[in-house]
Amino acid sequence: MAAVFVVLPLLVLGFWLSARHEADRFAHHAVLADARITGSDLGCLGAMGSPSSTGVGWRSAIRYDLEIPYAGGVHLTTVRRPCDVIPPDFGRGRGYIWVEYDVDHPDRVRVQNDPTAEARVRWLWQLLITVLAAEGVVLLWRRRQSAVARRPH
Numbered sequence: 001m002a003a004v005f006v007v008l009p010l011l012v013l014g015f016w017l018s019a020r021h022e023a024d025r026f027a028h029h030a031v032l033a034d035a036r037i038t039g040s041d042l043g044c045l046g047a048m049g050s051p052s053s054t055g056v057g058w059r060s061a062i063r064y065d066l067e068i069p070y071a072g073g074v075h076l077t078t079v080r081r082p083c084d085v086i087p088p089d090f091g092r093g094r095g096y097i098w099v100e101y102d103v104d105h106p107d108r109v110r111v112q113n114d115p116t117a118e119a120r121v122r123w124l125w126q127l128l129i130t131v132l133a134a135e136g137v138v139l140l141w142r143r144r145q146s147a148v149a150r151r152p153h
Contacts, residue, residue, distance in 0.1 A: 005139075009131050016124040023117040025108060030100040032112065037095050038076075039065035044083035064097065070106050077101075081111040 043062025061080045068075045079099055081087070087098050102108040110117065 005135055009128065009135065012124060012128045012131055016121065016128055019117065019120040019124050022108065023121050025102045025105070026100060026110065026117050029103050031103050033068050033070075033099055033101060034096055035064075035066040035068045035079075035099045037064050037097055038067055043081075064111075066097070066099065066109070068099065068101060068106060068109070070101075075106045077107050077109055079109045079111055082114065082116060085111055085114045085116075087111050087113060 041063045044060070061082045064079050064081065066077055066079055068077060079097075081097075098112040099109050100112055101110075
């Protein structure tokens with residue numbers, strides 16, 4: 001039981017720090033690129049940016065295979081676009097999409113206007129606070145129970 005009290009908050013803290021790093025990389029080290037779509041799955045209905053991209057479909061996101069202009073050449077990668085995220089424009093036209101990628105790590109890529117990284121930071125912070133609060137309540141309850149058990153009757 002004590003291991004859970006130590007491991008769980010450390011695990012959530014690690015995930016939060018990782019999510020915060022990713023959000024920071026997008027906020028301060030991202031480049032906007034007009035990427036060519038070379039393939040995709042059938043992730044959602046209306047997946048090409050139509051207003052009907054509501055998550056109704058095969059999954060809650062669509063995966064695109066992309067060619068991104070990078071370092072004087074082309075970098076091949078994939079990106080997940082949540083069905084409820086509509087890119088502002090589809091780049092140079094059909095077959096292209098605006099993406100943001102980390103300058104130092106071009107596989108860290110997202111569709112422009114995708115707030116998932118920032119939302120993950122907030123969600124994990126709330127989870128960490130909840131875990132710590134729950135552990136505090138349990139520890140106080142156990143301490144009270146042991147104090148009651150030690151009292152002479």
